[in-house]
Amino acid sequence: MEFNIINSDKNTCARTGLIKTAHGEIQTPIFMPVGTQATVKAVTHEQLENVIKAQIILGNTYHLYLRPGHKLIERMGGLHKFMSWNKPILTDSGGFQVFSLSKLRKISDEGVQFRSHLDGSLHFIGPDESMEIQQSLGSDIAMVFDECTAADSDYQTARKALDRTIRWAERCKEVHTREDQALFGIIQGNMYKDLRIESTKRTVEMDFPGIAIGGLSVGEPKHVMYDMIETIEPFMPKNKPRYLMGVGSPDCLVEGVARGIDMFDCVLATRIGRNGTVFTKHGRMILRNQCFAEDPRPIEEDCDCYACRNFSRAYLRHLVKTNEIFGANLLSVHNLRFLVRMMEEIRQAINDGTFTEYREKFWENYRISDKGGAF
Amino acid sequence: MEFNIINSDKNTCARTGLIKTAHGEIQTPIFMPVGTQATVKAVTHEQLENVIKAQIILGNTYHLYLRPGHKLIERMGGLHKFMSWNKPILTDSGGFQVFSLSKLRKISDEGVQFRSHLDGSLHFIGPDESMEIQQSLGSDIAMVFDECTAADSDYQTARKALDRTIRWAERCKEVHTREDQALFGIIQGNMYKDLRIESTKRTVEMDFPGIAIGGLSVGEPKHVMYDMIETIEPFMPKNKPRYLMGVGSPDCLVEGVARGIDMFDCVLATRIGRNGTVFTKHGRMILRNQCFAEDPRPIEEDCDCYACRNFSRAYLRHLVKTNEIFGANLLSVHNLRFLVRMMEEIRQAINDGTFTEYREKFWENYRISDKGGAF
Numbered sequence: 025m026e027f028n029i030i031n032s033d034k035n036t037c038a039r040t041g042l043i044k045t046a047h048g049e050i051q052t053p054i055f056m057p058v059g060t061q062a063t064v065k066a067v068t069h070e071q072l073e074n075v076i077k078a079q080i081i082l083g084n085t086y087h088l089y090l091r092p093g094h095k096l097i098e099r100m101g102g103l104h105k106f107m108s109w110n111k112p113i114l115t116d117s118g119g120f121q122v123f124s125l126s127k128l129r130k131i132s133d134e135g136v137q138f139r140s141h142l143d144g145s146l147h148f149i150g151p152d153e154s155m156e157i158q159q160s161l162g163s164d165i166a167m168v169f170d171e172c173t174a175a176d177s178d179y180q181t182a183r184k185a186l187d188r189t190i191r192w193a194e195r196c197k198e199v200h201t202r203e204d205q206a207l208f209g210i211i212q213g214n215m216y217k218d219l220r221i222e223s224t225k226r227t228v229e230m231d232f233p234g235i236a237i238g239g240l241s242v243g244e245p246k247h248v249m250y251d252m253i254e255t256i257e258p259f260m261p262k263n264k265p266r267y268l269m270g271v272g273s274p275d276c277l278v279e280g281v282a283r284g285i286d287m288f289d290c291v292l293a294t295r296i297g298r299n300g301t302v303f304t305k306h307g308r309m310i311l312r313n314q315c316f317a318e319d320p321r322p323i324e325e326d327c328d329c330y331a332c333r334n335f336s337r338a339y340l341r342h343l344v345k346t347n348e349i350f351g352a353n354l355l356s357v358h359n360l361r362f363l364v365r366m367m368e369e370i371r372q373a374i375n376d377g378t379f380t381e382y383r384e385k386f387w388e389n390y391r392i393s394d395k396g397g398a399f
Numbered sequence: 400m401e402f403n404i405i406n407s408d409k410n411t412c413a414r415t416g417l418i419k420t421a422h423g424e425i426q427t428p429i430f431m432p433v434g435t436q437a438t439v440k441a442v443t444h445e446q447l448e449n450v451i452k453a454q455i456i457l458g459n460t461y462h463l464y465l466r467p468g469h470k471l472i473e474r475m476g477g478l479h480k481f482m483s484w485n486k487p488i489l490t491d492s493g494g495f496q497v498f499s500l501s502k503l504r505k506i507s508d509e510g511v512q513f514r515s516h517l518d519g520s521l522h523f524i525g526p527d528e529s530m531e532i533q534q535s536l537g538s539d540i541a542m543v544f545d546e547c548t549a550a551d552s553d554y555q556t557a558r559k560a561l562d563r564t565i566r567w568a569e570r571c572k573e574v575h576t577r578e579d580q581a582l583f584g585i586i587q588g589n590m591y592k593d594l595r596i597e598s599t600k601r602t603v604e605m606d607f608p609g610i611a612i613g614g615l616s617v618g619e620p621k622h623v624m625y626d627m628i629e630t631i632e633p634f635m636p637k638n639k640p641r642y643l644m645g646v647g648s649p650d651c652l653v654e655g656v657a658r659g660i661d662m663f664d665c666v667l668a669t670r671i672g673r674n675g676t677v678f679t680k681h682g683r684m685i686l687r688n689q690c691f692a693e694d695p696r697p698i699e700e701d702c703d704c705y706a707c708r709n710f711s712r713a714y715l716r717h718l719v720k721t722n723e724i725f726g727a728n729l730l731s732v733h734n735l736r737f738l739v740r741m742m743e744e745i746r747q748a749i750n751d752g753t754f755t756e757y758r759e760k761f762w763e764n765y766r767i768s769d770k771g772g773a774f
Contacts, residue, residue: 063718063725068443070705092692092717099693100713108709317467318474330445334483338475342467343438349724350438 037284412659
């Protein structure tokens with residue numbers, strides 16, 4: 025994997041860059057749609073490529089390990105071939121899902137024993153297993169296995185998880201052998217600045233080709249998240265891609281980029297889309313609302329997505345209200361295209377030297393959802 | 400509406416024809432995908448047009464009357480505009496759903512009082528209301544309001560329903576005024592040959608621009624259905640399109656065409672698709688089966704659909720097993736394309752004078768599902 029910075033913003037930490045992977049190039053900053061179970065929920069690959077214009081998607085190691093199994097995917101020629109997706113794929117380490125979805129049994133220095141959220145069966149994933157799975161999947165970018173802590177964890181818990189994450193990262197680096205797959209380190213440290221800085225320094229020392237920030241957007245206020253990124257930014261190498269894991273609301277993308285982030289992913293776009301809510305430049309629009317029942321306008325006049333070029337809010341609301349799959353499809357397409365297009369505009373603004381104006385204009389329009397909280 | 404026969408088969412009642420509607424032409428024989436609630440379940444309009452190549456779709460009067468309401472659709476410019484579908488649309492009369500889905504309250508000569516299957520609210524639809532709703536929707540082809548009886552109804556019940564259907568058809572003709580909408584009559588008579596013949600003669604007398612056969616494929620054996628069609632075929636006018644309602648399995652399409660049918664519709668293709676089963680020229684394939692877990696082949700090598708051109712049975716099975724929406728989409732696309740393409744081949748065979756060979760070849764390959772029963 026190669027990474028080159030193209031332009032850096034004068035006023036902020038924002039920059040544009042180009043990542044080269046075994047399956048093609050990725051222009052940064054980039055939003056990556058999440059393909060949890062080898063499919064980005066509710067959209068077609070054709071839409072992902074031609075309408076949403078995704079450059080890279082995620083696969084979830086935990087889910088693919090359980091179904092259909094990484095060995096099956098390996099026998100089928102790897103994840104790209106299995107799912108017929110020829111552009112870059114990033115896989116997470118499985119750590120986050122093991123901690124958030126499954127019933128934990130026991131954490132040790134070797135890894136985590138857990139029960140499947142599907143059938144309660146007993147499994148074990150540690151750094152060795154995570155590397156084995158991700159190498160079987162054959163993603164272009166793999167992540168080290170890390171220990172995630174809850175947002176309200178105490179200092180000692182965060183300290184222990186940090187140390188373990190560093191040891192696991194070292195082990196991942198040792199056992200990782202695939203040369204066509206880049207391995208990224210992950211910064212932990214919860215909401216403690218000194219721990220975040222220590223985690224950054226120790227992870228940077230290991231010289232991974234890219235570095236991720238994990239354990240943020242787990243329920244803390246957004247200003248705390250921004251503060252954490254600002255705190256560690258000076259300690260992150262300039263010449264490596266920086267990936268803020270699990271973050272994907274429009275405001276967080278703009279503010280993340282301003283703080284030097286190059287890569288984002290989140291299920292928010294597809295999750296709220298399936299539930300009838302869409303992103304607009306003015307904030308979220310809840311299409312279930314009665315006021316849209318006879319609204320002939322598209323979600324957004326100037327959006328180039330399949331939903332906005334063809335369908336009215338009235339029709340989309342009808343599809344949402346009747347739980348039709350086409351509604352989930354159209355709203356997911358819009359939301360993903362919205363984020364990907366935002367990143368296209370942000371890259372353009374950075375390259376043109378107008379990112380500060382872009383950011384100001386964004387905030388003139390954007391109203392954060394009253395519901396708050398969700399990233 | 401215009402209808403012209405292009406070619407007639409020498410050995411069977413099969414024929415090709417061309418229907419001209421306000422929204423374009425339809426080559427017959429034709430299979431019409433069902434868009435129950437202003438969307439063909441699980442597929443996109445783009446796929447309907449460019450992959451499935453549907454020439455006409457159905458809308459369900461009962462469902463659209465309940466949600467979002469025909470008056471709302473009328474205010475939005477009619478069903479075509481509301482759902483952004485510019486090709487022909489046929490609407491059913493609402494009769495079948497009133498009898499099969501809702502809780503009936505009272506049938507009278509004026510119509511049917513029923514409770515919504517959604518919220519139990521009380522409604523009334525008779526011939527006047529059915530015409531009002533369908534004229535508001537603005538479909539290209541509307542159907543008369545008819546009384547459907549269960550497959551095991553006794554003679555007197557079938558007799559009464561037949562007479563009422565004839566009276567309702569006369570009333571529909573009286574109140575129907577839209578000149579850009581053709582109104583089709585419906586033959587009833589349950590499984591009683593004399594009633595079917597009588598119903599055909601009396602419906603034909605009313606000189607509708609097209610004629611449908613209702614109340615078949617309601618649970619009776621297929622040979623009974625074929626026998627009924629053969630019984631009434633001689634009494635149906637040659638120069639009008641004949642529509643066999645609610646029939647859409649591959650074998651029934653071939654055999655229906657051989658008996659002089661020009662139009663078919665059915666939810667089977669999308670329903671079994673969402674459930675993980677696909678049509679093939681050898682019969683149905685249940686993709687959940689373990690034997691497909693590592694099968695790298697497409698559903699059918701020679702199918703031109705999006706699913707078969709891009710994805711393996713192994714991947715499709717994974718999507719089905721994990722209940723992913725993309726699975727429902729791909730399988731529905733394949734099943735609809737399968738039926739539409741069959742009809743393309745059948746038209747070609749009739750025009751080439753090789754329909755008998757086509758039919759023989761079909762039966763050499765095709766094995767009817769062990770599950771049987773379902774049409």
